Amino acid sequence: MESLTLSDVEQKYYSDLFVYCDTDNTKKVASNGRVLDLFRAAQLPSEVVLQITELCGATRLGHFGRSQFYIALKLIAIAQSGLPLRVESLNSVKDLPLPRFVVGKNEAEARHAALYQDPDSQGLYPAPGTAVIPRPPGRGHQNKKGHPSSTSLPVHEVIQPLATTIESQPEPTSPVVSPHQSPPTSPHSWRKHKRQHSGGNAERQPVVAATGAVWTQFREPQTGPVAGDGMWPSHSPPLPGQESWVSFTADTPPSSTLPAMHPSSVQESTTIRTVASAATTNEIQRQSSTYDDPWKITDEQRQYYINQFKTIQPDLTGFIPGSAAKEFFTKSKLPILELSHIWELSDFDKDGALTLDEFCAAFHLVVARKNGYDLPEKLPESLMPKLIDLDDSAEVPEQTADVGYSASPVEVTPNKSPSMPSLNQAWPEMNQSNEDTAIVHPVPIRMTPSKIHMQEMELKRTGSDHNHPTSPLLAKPPELSEEAKLPASMKFVAANTVGDGYSSSDSFTSDQEPITRQRSQSGTSPEALKVVAPPPPPPRPHPSHSRSSSLDMNRTFAATSATGQPQPSTIAYPPAVPPRPLPTQTSVPLTGHRVEAESIPGGAAVLTTTSPQQIPQQPNFADFSQFQAFAASEQPSSLPEVDKHIEPGQGDKPSEGAGPLRTVKSDGQADERPSATVNSGAKGSSGPLAPPPKPVRRRLKSEDELRPEDEQHGPQKSNVIAAVLATQPSIPRSVGKDKKAIQASIRRNKETNTVLARLNSELQQQLKDLLEERISLEVQLEQLRPFSHL
């Protein structure tokens, strides 16, 4: 066979036909049956067909290869044009119209032919995904449409060499943008193609056929007015939907884009859908081909959607509940999974109901899906609830403007290619921009999903007012943009919070919560800290130990008493001792270097004033003074004297009182140093003031013991006081002896120090020994332990 040169149109046409005939999907051989049917559809005499078959070499080969098929087609065209069938004429004949195939016996062929009379776009058919226009409702429906259409179609009229009329047409479905300044007719056919393209790929050929029929109908009006509306009326009988659709299209003024929308009067959702899908897909394609937002909804489409919305929900500002929407969209025969995805995309505020905008978006997505468009991962901008309104406002004139307008937050529209991803790119940008503004809103509100939905319901309601297609939005786009922006932002915020995975709101709520949590935690932490009560203050040292003077006394008495181990703690002092020394000591140190005589009385006075316990100190004071006198005399005998003095003063005391007194006396007598120290202490206010009070204290203590026991110290007290007073004048006299007393006390202290030091060293030694023993024991234990394990 000679080589066959085909024009582009022809090439596309032929290839599509071949694909159609390639029922076995071999891509190389067209099934004979189909081919023959096709040839028969060419309405050529059978002998001509035979001749063609022979000429193309299929007879020889026994099958129709691609080349044979093409040749055959060309020959058919030649034959149809009335030219003699010659092999030579294959290439010689110029301007040969495309072979026409009548949709007589085989509607598919007819449609296909009709389709292919639409040159450019047909070439897209071979494209895998987009090749078949979906038969939305199903084959049956499609066929039904096909047959009637085929019969009703004035085929011959339809089958016109549209190639002549049809110029470059916009690419229907392929992402490649072809020139889309398509003549009015092209969109129709285009639309058909779209219909074929969308939907089930499995229905390719039948779909092609079916749509071809419809397409042929389109053809009719194509020759006439732009709007292929005329076609529709002719096609009306089989499908009321189509009829209405047709009427709708007829009604709608031919816009730059062919009326892709179908009238809403179609009651059958399936038919409607079919028509609508076809229309919308064509619209989509047209749009895409015009480098516009492929997802944009045209006016017709929108009107159609709105009408559909009305059938479900009369109130345009209301919602379509999820169940109703589910039923509606289930009729589209899309798989549930895809419908679910569409729902996710379109239900912007995730409230389980569709507003008008959401419904339109969903419908649009369904249509697109049926026409072969893949569902986007994210809702395209033009389908966003708010944006769509903006689109409506200025859609017709400038689509790009609309897109830009609608996508106000994003400027991606201008360079938007028909490909979806561009939209998706815009989407995140818009999200970001909206998030910035919208962040404010949902933060405080969104706490729980229910609340979110409530909020979004509110937003939706507020926003739905703007969603009305015929609302003043059209009139005031700028205002709307701002108004819409706010609700849009709100909505987007809500949507962002909801639709975008609650990221922003999540962050906010999460921020809030962590913050609150932190606060609470921080709040608890100080509380916790507070709970941890400060360690109790160290127990006050035993008063007995705090006073070195007491120790001295202990030492001295302990040493002297030879009670054994010098242990200050063993010496038990009457509890009354501590308070007493305080006033005495305080008084004594306070007085300091004052006149000792004064100090003593001061101490006495203090004693008297501080507590009744101190009163008895007066007698001690008296004793002290006696001691002073004794010290002055430096005679231990003063002690006995004092004691004696005491004794007489306390003669009435019971034996108990006398006991301690005697002990005191004995102590006083036994130990000269205390007395001396006492004397010295009594006199020497500086330095060893502590020691002096000790014997005094002792006396005092004894006195105290005696006092409580015997309350007959009054006269004694008076006597003591008298003695004290008497001794007061004696104090100055003992000043001379103070130095000696001081020195004695110093010596005594040093001795006690040494004793204590010795004691300490001994104890330390004991401690060391014990530690060593312990270590040795532990070592033995360790040595024994492993053996035990064995």
Added chain:
Amino acid sequence: MNTNMAVCIAVIAKENYPLYIRSVPTQNELKFHYTVHTSLDVVEEKISAVGKALGDQRELYLGLLYPTEDYKVYGYVTNSKVKFVIVVDSSNTSLRDNEIRSMFRKLHNSFTDVMCNPFHNPGDTIQSKAFDGIVSGMMVQTA
């Protein structure tokens, strides 16, 4: 920040069959399935323990269910007895309780969205791409 968190995320229905399980190291998936299954016992125990009076005040977030040497399992139960289980790597010590809570919150919100979809039948496995996206965002980025 939240892109490197969980090793496995699972959604279990009220009847204790999984609605959705996804693990990041796609090998070893069975181990995570088993872990999630065993954690259900702990979840049940916590539910029964807390929901004494009416269960109204029951905290949705269950906290750490049980730690193993390799990972920790956190639980979250909704009011409809749908359980979310997150398994995180034990080496991920930077994970704070608040972050886990936020993850559960996001899961819950996404799950609510899925449930709102009229085309989703409760009881079906979750096939929502949005939900997948959210979950992927929370999984460890190992590959």
